[in-house]
Amino acid sequence: MSKRLDLVEEYLDELYTKLRGSPRQGRWLLAEAEDHLRQGVDEGLAGGLTLQEAQEHAVSSFGSVRAVVRAHDSRLHRVPGVAVLADLLMAAWKLGSVGLLAIGASGLAVAAMNVLFGRSFVAAVSPGIRLPTASCRYWLSNWPGAHSCAQAYMLESSSDAVSLRVAAGLLGLLLLGGYSLARRRGWWRGVLPDGFTPTIAVTVFGMAGLGLAWLAAMNGGGLVAVGGITGPGWYLSGAIVALPMAAGYGVKLQRTLLRHARR
8 A cells, every 4th residue: 555655645745845825725735636646546557557657647647746836826826805805704703703702701700800809899980080960870770779879880880891791702602603604614715824813813812901901000000090990800800811812822823833934
């Protein structure tokens, strides 16, 4: 068996070393080439050729490595605009879904902070803020045990930070399931570089995480009040999710770059 595959394996090895483009595109071409070559060898043997003759005929019929690589490169440079748009939409779909899941995870972090550190750690109200009278009546009706409008607002905000974020996470889970189904059905064309999505993810999650960490630090000292909320947990809950997400995608991006560098 190993002797039968000598010329085919040598051809595939040479083809692999000269291919450009994404690993996915390379795998598709190699699989197609291998299937064609092996079928050609089998047909040659069935036609009465010797093993050596069948291998040589199969390789010759498929074309030289240079010609196959040239044709492959030509296809890469004629990427249809529709395929690019489809991959961009799929990438946005995936990142949007993952982003919603991250928001859901931050909601769980808020729930833990509410229990461990108190609701004021998450949604303390700036002392100087003036709360609308109509809104106060609504918050007080939801939290009859509150002693003031500010306390009712804090309780409402700290609860909403859990329920609304977790709801966003559940929506993200549904969207991610839809993305997986769409990808299995071939909506993802694979024309974008493998590092495209991780690069965007590292940038978005990294900037969001650093920004939220800064707001948490400023709110810890009462220096910044966004929307009248000075509780550092409001922002820290997002930072402790976004920064690990950025790090995870950073590792994935590094592996992709190293894989390309070894080719």
